[in-house]
Amino acid sequence: MRKTCIVTISLCIISIATYSQELVGSRITIKDGWDNVLRSVDLNRGYDLIGTYRGWDTTAIYIAGYNKTNSSLSTRKVIIGNPSLGSNYLMVNLQTGNVGIGVSNPQYSLVVGGVAHFLGSDLKLSAPSADRGNPGSARALVHYTNNTLHLNFLDDFSGGTIIGANHLFVSPQGNIGVNTMTPTNKLDVNGTIRAKEVKVESGWADFVFKPDYQLKPLSEVEQFISTNGHLPEIPTEKEVAQNGVSIGEMNAKLLQKVEELTLYLIEQKKIIEKQQQQITKMNTEIQTLKDK
Template sequence: MKSLFVTLLFLFACITVIAQNALPAANGYIGIGTAAPTSRLHVLDNNRNYYVDRGIPGISDDNITENYILLHVMYIGTILPTDYHVMGRFSAVRGSSVGSNRKWIVDVNTASAYNRNIGSLVSFSDRASLVTLTYNSVAYLAVSIPKMSTLYNFSFTGYAQNDSFRIVRGSEVTDVNTFNATEEIGIQGAVVIKNAATSNRLVLSGIDSTYSNIIAVTHTAIPNSQLYIGNATSSYPVITQRNANIIESYRDLHIGAANSGKIIFENGRNGTTIGSSMVIANNKNVGIGVDNPAYKLTVDGTIGARRVKVTQEQWADYVFHPNYKLPALATVSQFIKDNKHLPDIPSEKEVKERGVDLGEMNKLYLQKIEELTLYIIDLQRQVDALKENTAKFMKENNQ
């Protein structure tokens, strides 16, 4: 009787275990905690599905601009999903053992629950991105696959709930938009990105004895080639730059705008309104307070300087040349009466419309001063002659 009881107890335990698990069937799938596995190994525990090497049918099409892996339905409008999420790694292969045999890997962490859609993505080998799209009139979160050589052997390993894993073509979807991934991907500690085959490296360090929140770009083969970008704390060595955002180069600093773009320095941003302080245009004109400078330097405002040096190709000393014709004062008088300004000097209207050339105007001022000097010299000559004639006349009459 005791032996029979033990046998019955063992059979009951086996039936219970088989009811909760699935041993390898014809498709080779194994389930733990589930009797209906959907991958080589499907574990259901704590109400969460974990998959190992879950295959995704289909291949990418390199004749299509973009291909996509549907992840899951997303929240939109008043549709409130209960728990749609994907946390894990997708992989695929480009080429073959006689080709590039390149492995495509993407880590995703997405979720749509109640009234939110969140997600982040990290890709390896080829660029990928999170997008939103519409497929068969339903909105999805998806992974965008760039147009390159065909990808095949797609698989997923990780956690997923209410997923919609499927390869779709760009021609099958609409309303494709890049997903605004606001979730952080955090790394605790200094981050060093370096190509082992070169001397280039990018260092992101939040804890430093001298700097804080600094991105340091260096080339270890070139001494003093550091470029620092970040926020300087109170310990920053340059006192006037403490508690400020800085860009500092230990060598020449080249800042360029490709494709005929402008270099714009701005402050006082208010939303999308830009308060440009200085603009370097693609024609090499510089504007301060001006977005489209018309001259090599255009300033909207007052310029303060200790000295200003203007080079000139011609100066007004030609007034003193023997062949210079000094205008008669009567002619000058008539010109002033008719035009209300001096000859050769621009009128008020012309100045308001076109401004003045400082170098040219100084030359004209000097010309008028030199002309006045000649007039004065001539008047003095006349005065001296008049004095001489008067003295002579007085002397002759007194005799």
Template sequence: MKKLKKLHFIILFTIGTSLTSFAQSFGVPTGDKFDTFIINNDRSNNKSEFRMQNRSISFTLSNLSNRMALSYSSIYKGWANNGTEIFSVNTNGSTTMSTAFVGLTIYGSDWAGFSHESMKGTPNYSLLASKSGKLTLINKADTDDGYIGFRVGNIDKMVLSNSGNLGIGTTTPNRKLHVNGNAIITGNTKINGTTNFDDTVTLTKGMNIRGDITSYDTFNVSGTLNFANTDISQQITINKGLNLRLTNIPDSHFSVKNAFGADALYIDTDGKIAIGSVSSESLTEQLNVDGRIKAGGFIADASSFPDYVFANDYQLMSLEAIKAYTTKHHKLPDMPTEKEVINNGLNIKKVMTVSVEKIEELYLHAIAQQELIIQQRKEILALKKSLKDQKESTKIQKENMDGLHKRLEQIEQYIKQK
């Protein structure tokens, strides 16, 4: 009690000796329930202030009729609240902390938190920092539809729902991450489960995928799409067709590269295909293959075929003429030369057609030779028959001659005996 009276004396002495420009009063009303200190109890001014001054530094607690304010000043300005207001409580209970200084720090020995009035008397706080170092945002209400919202322009731009779903551009996220709008990812993205894209997705860097990708709309990749599972082979499953569309931008193409970065398969905007070590500059045909081809069959379209060789009016080159042509040109008629094949490649379609033509001409020559052989065989048989007949006739003639000689000898002997 003695200490309290000493404090009263110090306060009264300070006020009475240093404040002379305003109507001031300081009272200690009597009462059986409270000890009350009143400044300016005669209501002669519209505000009351209590200032603690330490040389040029002062903190002032002011009753400004519409709010209670705590102000700070580093310059002595007399008995007036003309410092910087750093904390105020309005008559409606709203509280304001100024950001005019370096920052705001709230400490608690175990935790420090902010809460809505609806959470009063509960352990649920909207923002909580514990001594373990964890900073926690807690749902603003214990309801199923409550969420934590991040607002810009008084509109929720990102929300965290009660179910733990994070929504960007939507207040009703139905997945752990729900983005309503375009998304740009400039770093690596790791996805271990099924990925469903219902809208446009643009990747400007790498993307490693170990699960499934299902896209129902445009899937744009401006960087590298890397299937990096080295344990098992990965696959792309197409249920109803796959359309690869190349734009008319210069050098647009589709390619599959080998382990050394060279093109193993290359397709340009004209539909020309290169397989193997074929440069894009040397694409002259629709299919260019650097290597051997193994196929179960080969079908080529043709506007005509050498059936004309068997027409009655076909001018068949004689073997004598062919011999003269090959002696001069060292190739068959209509066939490419060795130099042409080396420089331009072998036109299989043309060579096959010409080869069939030459084979059919060979058949015509063979047929003609066969007909000649048959005719000559007939003539030979006729000659053989004629020769046989001549032999028979000669034999008969010889027998007749032998008979005549024998008869003559008999006649000569008879004459001699006479």
């Protein structure tokens, strides 16, 4: 009798393993055969929760990979972890394909509700596409057309862009500050600039050499310096300390003074030459008188 029971049980096990038999509980079916699936059964609607599928990628295990009934009633999300216990969970929206880490309703392909730490050496962005999100949607880093990389795309962050500990700041107006957070010009630098060359495009002072230029008499210049303590049309030391100077404008002003000085020298040369002629004439006359 005991041997008969053992043989009977063995035959049952072989039968279950050989054919696609189902062990059905009140809500769970485990099927071994064509597919290996953990399946939920609810009111005659089958939901394949986890398993492998012959004809698909045989090296993969699919979670909620297939729902064979009404799509409006099928599984919509896969959650790993327990959202009610905090943000340490992962959610996949099966309708959109979006993945949320600590986020229950991700609106993009990947949304992380916390700090993300990438151990790899690179952060790669795909080639530009037609969809870069909506304006104002906090597009921090965007791979854009012409293979360009944009920080703070289209000023989504209205406060500006900061690099480092306030080392470099780009304001919403397009002003750039180096070691300053309040740039009022296209480039404000709070420190020393060292460069091989600086090219400035501005006006020049060749108007001094035009015939209609009114050169001030040296006596008038002398009086101005005596009264004001600086050259005409040149800012004072106090003004420079308060407002700085425009390199282009100041170079033009200094050139103007050099050109004016050149005109004064030419004028003095003419006077000296005339005086020299007079001296030579006088010396000739004196010598003539001596020879008599």
